[in-house]
Amino acid sequence: MIGAYLPGNSTVVMKEVPVPVPGHGEVLLRMKASTICGSDIRCIYHEHLGKGPEGYQGVIAGHEPCGQVVKVGTGCRQFAEGDRVIVYHISGCGICNDCRRGYMISCTSQKYRRAYGWQRDGGMAEFLLAEEKDLIYLPKELSYADGAQVACGFGTVYEGLEKIGISGNDAVLITGLGPVGLATGALCRKLGANKIIGIDVVPERMKLALDLKLCDEVLASGPDNVEEVRRLTGGNGVERAVDCSANDQARATAIRATRKWGRIVFLGEGGRVEFNPSPDIIHDQKTIYGSWVTSTWLMDELVERLVRWNLHPADLVTHRFALDKVDQAYTLMASGKCGKVAVCFDEEL
Numbered sequence: 001m002i003g004a005y006l007p008g009n010s011t012v013v014m015k016e017v018p019v020p021v022p023g024h025g026e027v028l029l030r031m032k033a034s035t036i037c038g039s040d041i042r043c044i045y046h047e048h049l050g051k052g053p054e055g056y057q058g059v060i061a062g063h064e065p066c067g068q069v070v071k072v073g074t075g076c077r078q079f080a081e082g083d084r085v086i087v088y089h090i091s092g093c094g095i096c097n098d099c100r101r102g103y104m105i106s107c108t109s110q111k112y113r114r115a116y117g118w119q120r121d122g123g124m125a126e127f128l129l130a131e132e133k134d135l136i137y138l139p140k141e142l143s144y145a146d147g148a149q150v151a152c153g154f155g156t157v158y159e160g161l162e163k164i165g166i167s168g169n170d171a172v173l174i175t176g177l178g179p180v181g182l183a184t185g186a187l188c189r190k191l192g193a194n195k196i197i198g199i200d201v202v203p204e205r206m207k208l209a210l211d212l213k214l215c216d217e218v219l220a221s222g223p224d225n226v227e228e229v230r231r232l233t234g235g236n237g238v239e240r241a242v243d244c245s246a247n248d249q250a251r252a253t254a255i256r257a258t259r260k261w262g263r264i265v266f267l268g269e270g271g272r273v274e275f276n277p278s279p280d281i282i283h284d285q286k287t288i289y290g291s292w293v294t295s296t297w298l299m300d301e302l303v304e305r306l307v308r309w310n311l312h313p314a315d316l317v318t319h320r321f322a323l324d325k326v327d328q329a330y331t332l333m334a335s336g337k338c339g340k341v342a343v344c345f346d347e348e349l
């Protein structure tokens with residue numbers, strides 16, 4: 001089979017490798033959709049950030065895979081040939097405290113924690129070897145391109161929104177309208193938020209947020225954003241803010257444009273932020289949450305909700321590429337002039 005590798009200089013290398021054979025507790029998936037994440041661009045494509053066991057280990061790229069089980073190893077307990085599945089993108093040891101909570105992202109085992117597309121082969125290939133315990137059942141109502149975004153993208157957002165709580169009481173500010181910001185808009189709608197304000201710098205993304213009706217108002221990033229958000233919210237600011245930008249100014253805006261007793265969650269990775277604790281959070285009784293990825297059990301629940309809400313993450317996919325055009329997919333994603341970019345196979349192309 002052919003797999004795509006990222007040497008770290010903004011290029012893609014294709015290599016032919018043998019199709020893996022599933023061992024005990026493992027399954028072989030025929031890949032159907034594999035989406036590109038902002039962290040692939042930031043930490044692998046341009047340069048290899050992260051060293052040692054946390055770094056990219058020169059494996060087949062792609063940590064947002066979704067496919068169909070074509071072969072089952074010995075000792076599998078639930079999944080069978082023909083099942084459609086989502087892959088939780090980090091395979092943990094399964095028995096440390098974090099793994100037992102379902103947060104394999106935080107697995108503490110140096111020996112066994114391996115993320116797909118980082119330390120073990122990922123989804124930018126025709127087949128993927130996965131551990132059965134990392135799989136979530138993909139219901140027939142959802143496409144593979146829907147499923148590819150459930151673990152890292154929509155799951156990460158859902159986890160953050162569950163932490164701050166979103167309801168019809170809330171105006172929500174989203175700083176950063178890349179795929180994670182757009183997913184935030186989509187989920188906030190279904191959770192009842194009826195005033196959603198987005199901020200970004202890329203015109204294509206701002207337009208997409210309005211065209212897909214994921215934001216009611218979109219502001220161009222600038223020094224007056226806090227005032228502009230207050231003007232749109234009765235002078236008080238939003239009840240909830242979600243930072244998906246990792247930009248220091250945007251994070252400060254998210255904090256300052258949130259009203260008294262409000263809650264802010266940071267999802268965007270990397271970078272810094274500077275704010276003044278007393279006026280910016282303490283005196284106004286605000287809470288800032290950090291949220292990293294999600295758990296397997298919350299993913300299960302999210303999948304059920306997506307079906308109930310008739311919400312399709314694939315609506316955020318603006319561009320689909322075949323595997324042999326994967327270099328164009330990464331180039332486009334790196335430009336930011338797009339929604340979600342997917343490498344697709346068979347019926348998903």
Ligand SMILES: [Zn+2]
Nearest residue numbers: 037039152153
């Ligand atoms: Zn991701």
Ligand SMILES: [Zn+2]
Nearest residue numbers: 093096099107
């Ligand atoms: Zn573990």
